Amino acid sequence: MKVFSTIQETTAYLGKLRNEGKSIGFVPTMGALHEGHLSLMRCAKKENDVLVVSIFVNPIQFNNAEDLKKYPRTLEGDIKKLETVQCNVLFAPDTDEMYPEKVDRQYDFGQLDKVMEGAFRPGHFNGVAIVVKKLFDIVQPDSAYFGEKDFQQLAIIKKLVEIENIPVQIVSCPIVREPDGLAMSSRNRLLNEKERKIAPFIYQTLQEAKRRRHHICANPLRQMIINRFEGNEHFRLEYFDIVDDKTLQPINAWNNEVGTVACVAVWLGDVRLIDNIRII
Numbered sequence: 001m002k003v004f005s006t007i008q009e010t011t012a013y014l015g016k017l018r019n020e021g022k023s024i025g026f027v028p029t030m031g032a033l034h035e036g037h038l039s040l041m042r043c044a045k046k047e048n049d050v051l052v053v054s055i056f057v058n059p060i061q062f063n064n065a066e067d068l069k070k071y072p073r074t075l076e077g078d079i080k081k082l083e084t085v086q087c088n089v090l091f092a093p094d095t096d097e098m099y100p101e102k103v104d105r106q107y108d109f110g111q112l113d114k115v116m117e118g119a120f121r122p123g124h125f126n127g128v129a130i131v132v133k134k135l136f137d138i139v140q141p142d143s144a145y146f147g148e149k150d151f152q153q154l155a156i157i158k159k160l161v162e163i164e165n166i167p168v169q170i171v172s173c174p175i176v177r178e179p180d181g182l183a184m185s186s187r188n189r190l191l192n193e194k195e196r197k198i199a200p201f202i203y204q205t206l207q208e209a210k211r212r213r214h215h216i217c218a219n220p221l222r223q224m225i226i227n228r229f230e231g232n233e234h235f236r237l238e239y240f241d242i243v244d245d246k247t248l249q250p251i252n253a254w255n256n257e258v259g260t261v262a263c264v265a266v267w268l269g270d271v272r273l274i275d276n277i278r279i280i
């Protein structure tokens with residue numbers, strides 16, 4: 001595996017591979033790799049000649065300085081994991097390499113970033129879009145792989161590709177869960193032992209929402225699940241919503257023609273966790 005920290009080395013090396021006609025599958029990450037990331041990488045590896053991974057904790061997508069400070073950074077362990085999936089190229093730049101100058105691009109994602117994560121983390125998706133555009137310019141992948149856990153991020157990235165007219169195929173991959181149902185996330189390692197035991201409540205409650213959809217209308221179900229989270233003293237609910245999977249706007253009635261996803265963000269102690277489940 002080649003490990004590069006500069007844009008120049010990366011573009012030069014990948015340029016050669018591209019000239020040899022090799023297809024490039026790309027998995028952008030912020031490191032602290034887990035089985036969820038590795039499943040994206042296995043998929044990218046299978047579908048392409050070359051697997052490129054980036055590890056960059058992107059400061060401009062954090063709206064909270066404390067969150068950025070405590071985000072896990074585990075480069076050595078990550079490199080070992082990348083070897084197990086036969087990653088060909090790791091691009092791991094520092095902040096000066098990615099942002100030698102201040103960036104002030106403002107994207108217009110319409111209503112997509114006004115709800116859920118976008119409403120609670122102002123500027124987050126703009127920061128994600130800026131870094132993903134820059135990474136796509138550097139790597140120029142044929143396909144890029146993103147997990148469905150970050151459901152709203154996926155919608156934003158598809159929109160970004162449309163706005164910027166980027167010739168890349170966006171591939172979405174299912175959420176990978178721990179045996180007890182907790183969605184895999186780099187943030188899980190910040191949970192203490194007690195919190196880790198409590199955390200599966202999130203997915204259990206989402207499953208309950210899915211089960212009840214045949215027995216109860218959308219609005220009362222939304223309220224019931226909100227009450228469920230708010231009634232659990234261990235969690236602080238940021239949002240729970242049931243949304244159209246394309247527009248991300250709340251739905252008020254079931255419609256089998258409209259893809260529908262229930263999404264949640266909660267705090268468990270000092271750790272913010274998100275998850276979602278497909279309802280329709």
Ligand code: PAF
Nearest residue numbers: 028029030058128131150
């Ligand atoms: O999902 C993530 O890990 C990040 O938001 C991404 C896409 C790598 C951009 O920093």
